[in-house]
Amino acid sequence: MRLLIMGAPGAGKGTQAKGIAAHYEIPAISTGDIFRANVKNQTALGKEVQRIMAAGDYVPDEITNAIVEDRLGQPDAEIGFLLDGYPRTVVQVGALDEMLHKLDQELDAVVSLDVDPEVLIARLLKRAELENRADDTEETIRRRMEVYTAETEPLLAMYRERDLLVPVDGMGDVDEVLERIVAALDAKVG
Numbered sequence: 001m002r003l004l005i006m007g008a009p010g011a012g013k014g015t016q017a018k019g020i021a022a023h024y025e026i027p028a029i030s031t032g033d034i035f036r037a038n039v040k041n042q043t044a045l046g047k048e049v050q051r052i053m054a055a056g057d058y059v060p061d062e063i064t065n066a067i068v069e070d071r072l073g074q075p076d077a078e079i080g081f082l083l084d085g086y087p088r089t090v091v092q093v094g095a096l097d098e099m100l101h102k103l104d105q106e107l108d109a110v111v112s113l114d115v116d117p118e119v120l121i122a123r124l125l126k127r128a129e130l131e132n133r134a135d136d137t138e139e140t141i142r143r144r145m146e147v148y149t150a151e152t153e154p155l156l157a158m159y160r161e162r163d164l165l166v167p168v169d170g171m172g173d174v175d176e177v178l179e180r181i182v183a184a185l186d187a188k189v190g
């Protein structure tokens with residue numbers, strides 16, 4: 001299984017990615033997690049992306065693409081993977097296409113998690129309380145929503161045209177949504 005999971009900030013991508021990856025026994029690769037780990041450890045990369053992330057902006061494509069290419073080349077990703085939070089721009093879509101072409105691989109499906117906008121904001125504000133993420137302040141949340149709408153939402157149409165999009169209702173509790181995703185993926189990919 002080679003999958004992407006997409007959705008607005010707060011749609012539950014990270015949580016569902018873990019469940020999907022466990023179900024299909026593939027690694028979940030989150031660019032956000034990779035960046036956060038680098039910020040935490042204050043690596044050169046971490047220092048470079050820290051301010052960008054805290055502002056709710058996107059890390060430049062060249063940096064992000066290089067990280068994903070490196071990660072997809074690792075042995076555990078040979079059997080499949082789930083990319084969480086990548087691609088997020090049209091340029092990243094092109095870069096991923098090239099990476100997969102080089103690896104002689106193809107995507108099987110792109111899950112889009114659909115959640116009402118008011119629920120997204122409420123979830124993000126709750127996560128701000130629980131996880132203390134630097135990019136979950138009210139101002140940054142607004143900025144991340146804007147960037148998502150401008151840069152990432154258009155990718156859904158691109159994957160729909162490729163007949164890869166699997167839209168799933170992301171409202172409800174975690175297990176219920178996971179069941180929906182797995183049922184939709186099994187129906188699509190078999």
Ligand code: AMP
Pocket residue numbers: 009031032033035052053054056057058059060064084085086087088089092135144
């Ligand atoms: P996430 O955990 O996926 O919400 O990502 C947190 C932050 O990391 C984002 O708001 C961006 O600043 C950065 N980030 C993660 N993935 C990407 C990506 N594919 N392209 C650019 N920036 C990213």
